[in-house]
Amino acid sequence: MIVQELQFGSEQYRSARQLRESVLRRPLGLPLSEDDLRGEAGQLHFAMLADQELVACVTALPLSVTEARIRQTAVAPAYQRQGVASHMMRKVEAILAARGYTSLSLHARISAIGFYRKLGYAAVGKQFIEVTVPHQKMVKQLT
Numbered sequence: 001m002i003v004q005e006l007q008f009g010s011e012q013y014r015s016a017r018q019l020r021e022s023v024l025r026r027p028l029g030l031p032l033s034e035d036d037l038r039g040e041a042g043q044l045h046f047a048m049l050a051d052q053e054l055v056a057c058v059t060a061l062p063l064s065v066t067e068a069r070i071r072q073t074a075v076a077p078a079y080q081r082q083g084v085a086s087h088m089m090r091k092v093e094a095i096l097a098a099r100g101y102t103s104l105s106l107h108a109r110i111s112a113i114g115f116y117r118k119l120g121y122a123a124v125g126k127q128f129i130e131v132t133v134p135h136q137k138m139v140k141q142l143t
């Protein structure tokens with residue numbers, strides 16, 4: 001399996017959007033809205049490929065030259081709980097660190113807090129509602 005950066009608007013970017021829609025939004029009965037997609041041309045998009053099939057993806061939103069927000073982590077159901085996302089996240093973190101990012105944050109669904117904690121993210125502040133479900137802000141410093 002390889003981790004690859006996706007060009008905004010490419011065919012693979014569109015595949016990643018479909019994966020995000022089916023894994024992150026359809027279970028909530030929500031579409032990926034214009035709001036979700038606004039500004040994605042200026043964001044960094046990554047995917048994990050297995051034999052050309054896009055099985056996981058994640059996006060990083062630059063907040064400053066050293067800070068980025070991780071968003072929209074999704075793994076195809078058949079590939080979940082097999083180490084795919086943790087492998088992808090470690091690779092993406094290394095790419096971001098090499099580009100000068102030192103501080104990552106994210107809004108974790110409550111159901112995914114354990115996953116991010118294992119990757120070294122720490123919870124900060126109170127839980128809040130986003131896209132109808134409880135979330136927790138988490139942060140990690142890259143070294």
Ligand SMILES: CC(C)(COP(=O)(O)OP(=O)(O)OC[C@H]1O[C@@H](n2cnc3c(N)ncnc32)[C@H](O)[C@@H]1OP(=O)(O)O)[C@@H](O)C(=O)NCCC(=O)NCCS
Nearest residue numbers: 073074075080081082083084085086108109111112114115
């Ligand atoms: C959450 C998600 C991204 C995790 O991806 P994954 O590839 O299944 O995770 P991994 O297999 O790499 O798991 C790494 C570790 O985290 C744990 N883990 C995975 N999902 C977890 C979860 N939802 N809650 C708690 N721990 C979890 C695994 O048990 C594993 O621990 P281990 O190494 O001790 O066995 C994936 O399950 C997913 O796409 N879920 C639906 C969408 C979603 O909730 N995205 C996150 C939005 S914030």
